[in-house]
Amino acid sequence: MKAVLYDWGGLNVWLFKAVNAWHNEVLDRFMLLGSLLAEHSNFAIWLSVLVAAALWALHRKGQRALMPWFVVIAVFALGNLVDGWVVGGLKSWFLFPRPSLALPPGAVYVVGNPELNLQHSLPSGHASFAMLIAASLWPVLKRPGRYAAVAFVAWVGLSRISLGAHFPADVVAGSLSCLLVVWLVRRMVSGIVH
Template sequence: MLWTNRSVSVDWIVLARALSAIGSYWGAPLVGVLLLGWQAVKRSEPAALAPFRFGVGFLVAMLLAWTAKAAFAMPRPSDLYANDMARVVGAADSLHAFPSGHAVYTAAVVACLWPLGSWPFRLLLLALAAAVGWSRVALGAHFPVDVVGGFLLGGACVAATHGWAASLKRAADGWGATR
């Protein structure tokens, strides 16, 4: 962690901040709207299910992430290292580090978009997720384990809630058919 954090030149901090902003869960409403638009344009079963997978998976993942942050109460790098050891850029989003909320959100987005694209698109998603994870360590906000844990939690929640999302979609389809 220290090597990644300290080896990032000031010139790369701008990129790290931009990648961190892309991976911020504040973008969830925009992703939801884009998935709804894609659903309308594409008219395929994976596209129709994607907004539901994202909505349910993201909500469950973030609730579990916030619960895990409180339960584990893992410190952030700035809480453990002096400023001369780890560079911290910006203010922390929350008090605790594990799991990274940015990584949870990014993994949820990747898991929802995965069935919608070809292999080149999927490789791009993986590269973007890795870049967001790198940004969180480079900015001094997280340890690598926080990021990996966040990726696992976000992806697992979208996968685990697939049945709920499909049921919700069927209910919405049924409700729309009765109107």
């Protein structure tokens, strides 16, 4: 089962090596920034940005603009809580090693501070948090904002591979598990407010 769902018949490691092999100073800084923006510890900053955006929408469009933003903020806050439980639970259940532990010494180019817990790779918490931000905002975004949201999720996911912290399967699992969490939380919140 692992060979199909996680190893992808060798494609998971091959993709990791292909992305992790590209490095220069500018690219590494760009990838570090992507990971930094998707740190769970930035929750309060992102929440503040959402509240500021809601206040700006209120100023520009009046009270009719508040309900969609209230749902976005509620989904983001509740989704962060649920997603934290899901990611923590899945990491403890699977106990898949990070690339630097799973691959031979010298096969992984690690940028920045290496992850402290080498046995908790699946799913990627950074990819999950990036998806939480994008999926929470999705209903209030117009087409350019949606493109930016997709690009942000891709950037963070690639950054985790490029920096040597996660395999592609970890990134995909983090993104998909959070997408499911956001969908369920949004249904619950929408059922309450409507």
